[in-house]
Amino acid sequence: MKASFLLPLLVLSLACGPSSEGGRSSRTVIQNKGSDTLVNVAQAWAEAYAQIDPSVAVAVTGGGSGTGISSMINGTVDLASSSRQMSERELEAARAKGIDPVEFIVGYDALAVFLHPNNPIDEMTIAQLASIYGEGGTVETWDQLGVTVPGCGSGEIVRVSRQNNSGTYVYFQETVLGEQEYKLGSRDMHGSKDVVDLVENTPCAIGYSGLAYATDHVKTVCVSDGGEECVSPSVSAAVDGSYPIARPLFMYTAGQPEGAVGRYLDWILSPVGQCIILEKGYAPAKAVTCG
Numbered sequence: 001m002k003a004s005f006l007l008p009l010l011v012l013s014l015a016c017g018p019s020s021e022g023g024r025s026s027r028t029v030i031q032n033k034g035s036d037t038l039v040n041v042a043q044a045w046a047e048a049y050a051q052i053d054p055s056v057a058v059a060v061t062g063g064g065s066g067t068g069i070s071s072m073i074n075g076t077v078d079l080a081s082s083s084r085q086m087s088e089r090e091l092e093a094a095r096a097k098g099i100d101p102v103e104f105i106v107g108y109d110a111l112a113v114f115l116h117p118n119n120p121i122d123e124m125t126i127a128q129l130a131s132i133y134g135e136g137g138t139v140e141t142w143d144q145l146g147v148t149v150p151g152c153g154s155g156e157i158v159r160v161s162r163q164n165n166s167g168t169y170v171y172f173q174e175t176v177l178g179e180q181e182y183k184l185g186s187r188d189m190h191g192s193k194d195v196v197d198l199v200e201n202t203p204c205a206i207g208y209s210g211l212a213y214a215t216d217h218v219k220t221v222c223v224s225d226g227g228e229e230c231v232s233p234s235v236s237a238a239v240d241g242s243y244p245i246a247r248p249l250f251m252y253t254a255g256q257p258e259g260a261v262g263r264y265l266d267w268i269l270s271p272v273g274q275c276i277i278l279e280k281g282y283a284p285a286k287a288v289t290c291g
Helices: 003-015 040-053 065-074 087-094 126-133 169-175 192-200 236-241 258-266 271-279
Strands: 027-036 056-061 079-082 099-114 124-125 159-163 187-189 205-208 222-224 246-254
Touching: 003 040, 003 192, 027 040, 027 065, 027 258, 040 056, 040 258, 040 271, 056 258, 065 079, 065 087, 065 169, 065 246, 079 258, 099 169, 099 192, 099 236, 099 258, 099 271, 124 126, 126 159, 126 169, 126 236, 159 169, 159 192, 187 222, 192 205, 236 246, 246 258
Parallel strands: 027 056, 027 079, 124 222, 159 187, 159 205
Antiparallel strands: 079 246, 099 205, 099 246
16 A cells, blocks of 8 residues: 555544444554534543553544534544533433433533723723623623723724634623623634634734733733622632633533543543643643642
């Protein structure tokens, strides 16, 4: 076989089906798909675990929480990463196939609100965010919030959001918008990094994504839920729940995990695995001391 064919065949072998053991190499492949919020830390876990157990390869892909959960229900992945809980509709679809999903909280995240550095706003309320993003909201321009943004000649608020298969999209809707749907006309991005990149380059923009995607080129604002305290997004505020848009991060399996998948999840929840998620900018699921 020509060498040029080897790489495509290797990629194909990693992409086909959930975990399998045996074969000439006796290597186990665990398929992990889902949340773009978690994809970077999932990749870091996979790379670190390869050093712990070289007989196991973890293939990580994103695509959104909904995509990962659907793949778990359809039996094409072993682990579904999700930045939201499974919906009742998804649970019913799983049970209709004889699957009883098992939920694991693997960490916590502060869902950050991003502005362009030129924007003078430093704090926002849940009500303001709902009025910007919700279909019943009336806030369409920055001057309605009492500010002029340098570089934003039109004054129009450019709403940057996620696609509807994203767990971040769903969580923001449930927590911030409540019963409202999103307004039409937002710029819906495939991934969290895309949200941050667009806000960085668009003075009129506002966006939201996981705190781990924050950079020095965008501003994160503190958020209040109507009380006196405005809380900035941080790992500690996600842990203690003081940040009003904090959320758990999940992995789901189709039934109680066994074998290599069970051992991998145990390792993710061990101090070593939890220190990795902390290093990536998220809060661990349990208290750990990291060197």
